[in-house]
Amino acid sequence: GAVVSQHPSWVICKSGTSVKIECRSLDFQATTMFWYRQFPKQSLMLMATSNEGSKATYEQGVEKDKFLINHASLTLSTLTVTSAHPEDSSFYICSAWGGKTGDTQYFGPGTRLTVL
Amino acid sequence: GQSLEQPSEVTAVEGAIVQINCTYQTSGFYGLSWYQQHDGGAPTFLSYNALDGLEETGRFSSFLSRSDSYGYLLLQELQMKDSASYFCALTKGDKLIFGTGTRLQVFP
Numbered sequence: 001g002a003v004v005s006q007h008p009s010w011v012i013c014k015s016g017t018s019v020k021i022e023c024r025s026l027d028f029q030a031t032t033m034f035w036y037r038q039f040p041k042q043s044l045m046l047m048a049t050s051n052e053g054s055k056a057t058y059e060q061g062v063e064k065d066k067f068l069i070n071h072a073s074l075t076l077s078t079l080t081v082t083s084a085h086p087e088d089s090s091f092y093i094c095s096a097w098g099g100k101t102g103d104t105q106y107f108g109p110g111t112r113l114t115v116l
Numbered sequence: 117g118q119s120l121e122q123p124s125e126v127t128a129v130e131g132a133i134v135q136i137n138c139t140y141q142t143s144g145f146y147g148l149s150w151y152q153q154h155d156g157g158a159p160t161f162l163s164y165n166a167l168d169g170l171e172e173t174g175r176f177s178s179f180l181s182r183s184d185s186y187g188y189l190l191l192q193e194l195q196m197k198d199s200a201s202y203f204c205a206l207t208k209g210d211k212l213i214f215g216t217g218t219r220l221q222v223f224p
Binding site (some may be wrong): 032034041042043045046049070084092093095097105106107108109110112 | 149151156157158159160161164203210211212213214215216217219
């Protein structure tokens with residue numbers, strides 16, 4: 001199957017700082033990338049949908065000014081958590097989708113963010 | 117709203133068969149997928165039902181009944197490595213809507 005990478009795999013930062021997470025599709029062009037957040041022992045919650053060259057679409061309740069998403073190419077999307085606070089500590093997972101109905105989403109390995 | 121409910125936890129012994137149910141309250145979706153996630157890892161795709169009925173992939177089978185708003189994942193010949201969380205997910209447009217998740221513990 002297709003490979004999606006995320007970087008970094010984990011990050012610890014101080015409260016008030018910003019953190020950027022990269023998501024790359026390594027062997028296919030991803031029309032759409034998705035960003036999820038997962039708290040311990042909970043399900044994956046979709047945060048936003050990112051299409052190459054256009055603005056991201058955020059799910060209800062997700063602050064677009066806090067979680068900045070850039071999808072500059074068909075193989076790279078970035079999520080920047082701005083002014084991070086301890087409650088933003090979570091497991092952030094991206095996925096990439098080739099764009100055809102019935103295509104599966106391929107998930108990255110996730111990024112563990114801890115805000116002190 | 118959209119909700120997919122799963123049992124929170126299931127336990128079984130090696131070699132057994134276990135069924136994880138998924139009930140949902142939504143319509144207009146393309147299909148139902150199942151994902152496995154080990155602690156600290158990414159979800160990995162297991163199975164997909166676009167149509168009603170049973171799909172078999174090795175030790176794993178998945179079933180969908182749109183009329184009953186219900187699906188399940190069947191795991192046979194359980195192995196210790198199957199201990200993980202399992203999520204059903206509906207495909208709506210280009211989005212995946214995940215279920216609440218089921219933690220499976222396999223004992224020797």
